[in-house]
Amino acid sequence: MRQNLHISLWFLFLFLAFPALANDHQNFAVIVNAKNTQKIDKKLIKNIASDIIANWENGEPIKLYFPRVKSVTRRSFTLDVLGISAKQDAMNWENKKITNTLNNKMPKYLRDKIILKMVAKHPNALGYVSPDIIKDNPNIRVVYTN
């Protein structure tokens, strides 16, 4: 009886192990303050957004401004850059927060327009937003788009 249950559960597990991640892409732009002249590529963005890197080259701590978990921009970013869902990304941050193992400070979860303003204001900020709202903002530097 117990053996049958083990086998059934293994089959269920293997059956569920095959579907791939849902593809749900929208455009996004990763932005930093215009005063930030550091060379920033997708790899660096991934390491920052994964909480592996917490400081810019000049040693200053990075300020993170992310869209809210249910935002399409957030979903697109996490799938494209991190290869995980927005919810999983949020869980990873929360898990590091509860275990006191964060390298960065917790990101601020804001609306796109506020993220734009915050990044334009803070020289050490990094955020990502929908590219439609950026326009010609002289205080913003777009460092990556999908």
Place this chain on the structure above:
Amino acid sequence: MTYNLRSLTMNNIPFTYKKLIPLLGLALCSNAVLAQENTTLVEKKIAAIEKQLADLKQQLKAQQENNEETTERIDEIEDNLSETQENLDNSFKISSYTDLEYIQTSKVGAKEGVRLHHFSIFLEKQLTPDLKFFSETEYEDAPKFEGTDTNDGKIFVEAINLTWRVNSQLKLRAGRFFTPSGIWSEFHYPPYVPTQDRPLFIRKIFPQVIDGVSAFGQYEVSNNFINYTFYSGNGEGNNGRGDQNSSKSVGLRTQLILPALKNSIVGLDYYQDTLNTGIDKQVYGAHGKFNFDNFTVQTEYAKGELSGNSAFTQDMLGYYVQGVYDYKDFSFGYRYDFYDKDRASAVDHKKHNYFVNYHVTPNIVLKAEYNDNIIEDKDNYQGFILSIAAFLR
């Protein structure tokens, strides 16, 4: 009848036309008067328009000044908002986590029922940009202490420490903290682990907490990262009041993080202590977490050796392998678990754990898990747990 205008004089103008001449003069005069009146009217209108224009210019100027003032006020509000946010970041923060279980088990002597398992309170404060206070007090099984009316349960200050960020490669921590060994020892909180049941050897080979100091940090090496945590403390068997022997425990965890493999990690652990009984303890461990698209394999291994002065030795061994598949808001998985607290005796404990999680939000999870325990020379038993766990912040 035609007239030559050159030869036209008063004498040869017909009478009818002569009568028209005064009328024509009158008409011309009145036209001039009317024209004069029109000019005055137009001038008045122009003056009125000019006045309106001037007023509009003045209004526009006032509006522009208002706009500048409004922009300045918005900037000021944004500055205040940033400042408030900074202050909030640095303020005393309270958060909590809790979980509730319904347990069924065939273990001898155990009954099915609800367990109010954990309720923890976290207090945090960023004292300076580089200095942070963190604490966790756990209430396990909803304890009650009222005179002699006391029930089972536990109140335990699991963490209370200060962390100083020296630079991006080095942080120093002092106080009580979870033993930085392997993965589960630190990353064990119910809202973020797939089972309420923890792997069998966790807290039994490496200690649960360290009262002491640690130095930790991270270096980048060829696009990968190596992190280290060196720690030293009073050792096992002591409380927050102090150390009952003079020897200190020491430990080291080092991990390689592989960004190219979705931040998979592999790591090694070492721990050494002389217990208050004079017995020496040495522990070696290894761990790994391998991330694929939406499938994760996590494994830990630990081997402990206890050796005394009088030819006493005891070897401990524990390991587990866990696979989790994430599909939308669900996680499905299996864990095989092994623990032998004394290699020389028949006390092997094996456990199969099957589980399903539903992540309601990033901070709330519903879990169902079934475990099958096979214990050498003892009654085997099965257990089933339904639970909800939440991080409240």
